[in-house]
Amino acid sequence: MKYTQDFIEKVQHANNIVDIIAQYTQLRPTGGGLMGRCPFPDHQEKTPSFSVSENKQVYHCFGCHKSGNIFTFLRDYQGLNFPQAIEFLADRSGVPIPQEMEDDKQADQKSxxxxxxxxxxxxxxxxxxxxxxxxxxxxxxxxxxxxxxxxxxxxxxxxxxxxxxxxxxxxxxxxxxxxxxxxxxxxxxxxxxxxxxxxxxxxxxxxxxxxxxxxxxxxxxxxxxxxxxxxxxxxxxxxxxxxxxxHKGKIFYGLEQTARFVRSEDQIVIVEGYMDLISLYQHGIKNVVATMGTALTPDHGRVIRKLTQNVVVMFDGDSAGKEATERALSVLLEQDLYPRGLILPDKMDPDDYVRKMGAQELKDKIDHSLDLMNLIFKGWLVDFHGEPSEKIKLAEKLKKVLDVVPNKNYKQLYIQQLAPLMGVEKFWLMQTLSNSEGQQSKAMPEGSKTSSSSKIFGSTQGRHQILGEAEDQSQRVNQARREVYLQDEPMYRLKKATKAELILLSLAIKSYANMKLFVEEKVEEFIIHKDVKKLLQEAHQVYRQSPEKFDRLTSLLISKVDEPKLLFFNDPIKEFTKVSSKVSDSSKDDGLDAETYTSVGRIDEQQKELEEKILKDAIKRVRENYLKETLKQISHELKLGATPEKMERMMLIQKALKENK
Structure with a gap:
């Protein structure tokens, strides 16, 4: 389903971020918003540093620096992707989800x-x-x-x-x-x-x-x-x-409860059964999901890929569990994940093991789990005596796995590591993997033959062709994703922006008064970073054409940037937020007294003054950086050949630099 920007904003306006976040942490009013302890499981704190702005519909933690809007909170805390978050919020607030015109009736019936x-x-x-x-x-x-x-x-x-x-x-x-x-x-x-x-x-x-x-x-x-x-x-x-x-092959049991722990640990532990998951969760191992006894599927792999790349497979230690582990390897590698594996001793399942040996013992085993390929290969080498026929059979098994690995470097490293364990040369294993497809290609027309070696390691031309096709396919998939899910990927990348540009951006969009100062200073033309400039141009447009939307501007922009926390790049100001929080904490539940109201008012006024001072300094530094960069370019041009126009321009820039100080 393709969602328009208007629909996304409609859903966003129909929901209050405070109502969502207040389900997971207690929020108390401060001078400029609401504060509470950070709800994210990887940030345990005693002093509240998690700020929520009801006016702007954003959150920011001054401790762990997580920031975002209502969509990013549902993504990072609940594990929802962008379209799922939209649908969840639309359903929650009673906003009807639009259907495509051509199959409106059919879609209505399905819905x-x-x-x-x-x-x-x-x-x-x-x-x-x-x-x-x-x-x-x-x-x-x-x-x-x-x-x-x-x-x-x-x-x-x-x-x-x-x-x-x-x-x-x-x-x-x-x-x-x-x-x-x-x-x-x-x-x-x-x-x-x-x-x-x-x-x-x-x-x-x-x-x-x-x-x-x-x-x-x-x-x-x-x-x-x-x-x-x-x-x-x-x-x-x-x-x-x-x-x-x-659809069993698309769902993990327990992900509703564990998604936030998977994200915070940046690792997912996969078990087979319901009780395995629940037992591990109760013992403090919460970044876990269960396959409900079904084989791991590519759809499962795609679900994992949205949460983390780091996977630990922990199936039962019996023969069925070992077979399931082998089947999981290809699925996980195909999704470009980094799978590790753990086979429990004495045919125990995870529930048995954690209750008998304790949580810490199991955590240690998870921390020291082996690369899944190496673990499975180790099993293949049981009763392996190095006979030529055994080596061929082992190479054929290996090929079935490596054929699906999209990362060429990953394949090469595996072959380099596994060849000595088989007692063969690396070159022989590479050649054997390519030849194992050659027998099948004999029946094919000459022009259609492509050796496996060229697919994996082969000629430069073949390699470039395959990589080119993969790149084209990746571009088509990415384009399709952009068409289907609006804002599913960031439009603006801020990582390489200067500190001055980030401070300028974060403060300019923070309040209408700050944006007014930004516009009056006419600093837009001096911003070097293209995406910072585009974001500020978008903010300027809202300031001019839709001032009633300006309070929620930060929330609207968060989904468009790669690092939402950079929209809160105002560290000097957080001290005032902490002071404001302490003032609020000192108040009684039945309301603030007159002295506290006065304190909050003074803090708000001081914060505004500090913001204006920092914003003006950022504007000055952005101008200075632009002028210095331009001066450097002109100096280079003068070395190639001086002209009166270049000399005059250089003098004007030098003058502007002096006036900017």
């Missing part, structure tokens, strides 16, 4: 069906959750939870529930709530009975007498359910079949 399925899943979750809360402390499910040592907090965090043993308990509940059982069947909550089954109503519950694990997306929508049998029976675990809202 309506999706909402119906999510609604009935939500009701089912409430039913399961209430069942668990009402269950006796001596019930079998209570005994199971005690055996697993799950706390009440973790049970609530993951919204665990209980499916009753009756055949149609959920069916009857949904009927009482006026939900269609046909819709429930489409959601794979119930099934139609066969002729030889007991004579209940025409449908019965899929989940019966099971501990329920709701499967949600990062926005909290309930997509499906998993259930573990409480007593004896098969299957031990039962998962919802796929539905229009649930």
């Amino acid at each position: 309506k069906k999706k909402k119906q399925l999510l609604a009935i899943n939500k009701e089912a979750l409430q039913f399961f959750s209430d069942n668990l809360k009402k269950s006796s402390k001596t019930s079998e499910v209570a005994k199971y939870l005690q055996h697993r040592q799950l706390t009440e907090d973790v049970i609530q965090t993951f919204k665990l529930g209980l499916a009753l043993p009756e055949w149609d308990a959920l069916c009857q509940h949904l009927k009482r709530k006026n939900f269609s059982l046909e819709l429930a069947e489409e959601a794979r909550l119930v099934k139609s009975k066969n002729r030889d089954e007991p004579k209940y109503d025409s449908k019965y519950d899929i989940f019966r007498d099971r501990l329920i694990f709701p499967i949600t997306n990062t926005m909290g929508d309930v997509l499906a359910f998993g259930g573990r049998i409480i007593m004896t029976g098969e299957p031990k675990y039962l998962n919802s079949p796929e539905t229009p809202v649930f």
Whole structure:
């Protein structure tokens, strides 16, 4: 779906960033906004340094320097991408999402069906959750939870529930709530009975007498359910079949709860089962997701890629777990990720291991996990005796993995590292990998033959052709992403801007008065950094044409820059924010007294004076940098050949430099 700038702004205006952030940290009023402790898990602090501006709809932490608007907060804290954040906020505020004109009716039907399925899943979750809360402390499910040592907090965090043993308990509940059982069947909550089954109503519950694990997306929508049998029976675990809202190969269990920890740790740990994830989470290892027993897919890889490049695969230590680890390798390498692996001893699963050995022992194992290729290759070398036939078979296994690796340097390093372990020369392994495709190419027309070596290491011409095609494809994909998701990638890059330019930018867009000073000083032409100049031109346009939008200008610009924190490049001013916070903290809950109001007023006035002084100094330095750079260019030109015009221009610049001091 392509979202226009007008629609994005409409969604943004319909939501208040304070309402979102206040769910995760306590915010208290200060002289210039709201302050609280930083909610991000990688920044633990005792003194509040996290500032939220309700007027500007932005946040900035003076401790860890995270900054952004409502969209970036949902991205970094909840793991939502830009389109998901828009859809979440639109749904939250009741703003209808526009549909493409040509398939408007079909899109409306799909959207309506999706909402119906999510609604009935939500009701089912409430039913399961209430069942668990009402269950006796001596019930079998209570005994199971005690055996697993799950706390009440973790049970609530993951919204665990209980499916009753009756055949149609959920069916009857949904009927009482006026939900269609046909819709429930489409959601794979119930099934139609066969002729030889007991004579209940025409449908019965899929989940019966099971501990329920709701499967949600990062926005909290309930997509499906998993259930573990409480007593004896098969299957031990039962998962919802796929539905229009649930595609198992695209969803990780637990990501709603763990995405922020994955981002803060810059690492994701992948396990197989529900209990593996919950147990690790309870023991403090929170940057974890579960595949729900399914094979890792390219869609899974793309989900990971949006969060981090660093992956640790920790599947069960049995033979099935080892096979799943091997299958995961190609998927992760294909997405240009950096996978590491960990196989637990004695065929233990992560839940067994962390409960027996403790969290610190497992954390140490994760920290010292091996490169996944090396780990798997080590397994391949078991019972390897160096026979020629074994080397060929090993090379063929290796080729299947390396063929999908997009990073050519990565391939070369692997071959350089693995060749000695096979007892072969690097050149032989390279040649063998290329020849293994040569047998298949014999049946192909001469003009269509392309050796594997040229694909991976070969001729300069072939290499350039393949790299060129990859680059063209990458450009097409990036262009498509820009067309489909407006602002999904930054438009402006500020990393190489000077300190003076960044201070000028951050202060100019901070207030209408500061922008007025910027305009009056006519400094725009002296800005060297192109993207800083473009941003200020955009801000100037809002200042001139839509002054009523200026308060939220910073929030509108944040999604367009590569480093949002650089829009808050005003370190000297943060001291005043801290003082203001202390004044606010000293006030009572029932309001500020007259003396405190006066203190806040003085602080606000002092901050404005300081901002004006720093802004004027930044303007002076930006002019100076531009004039010095221009003077350097003219001096170079004069060396090549002096002219009266160049001499006059040089004198004018020298004069301007003196006047600027």
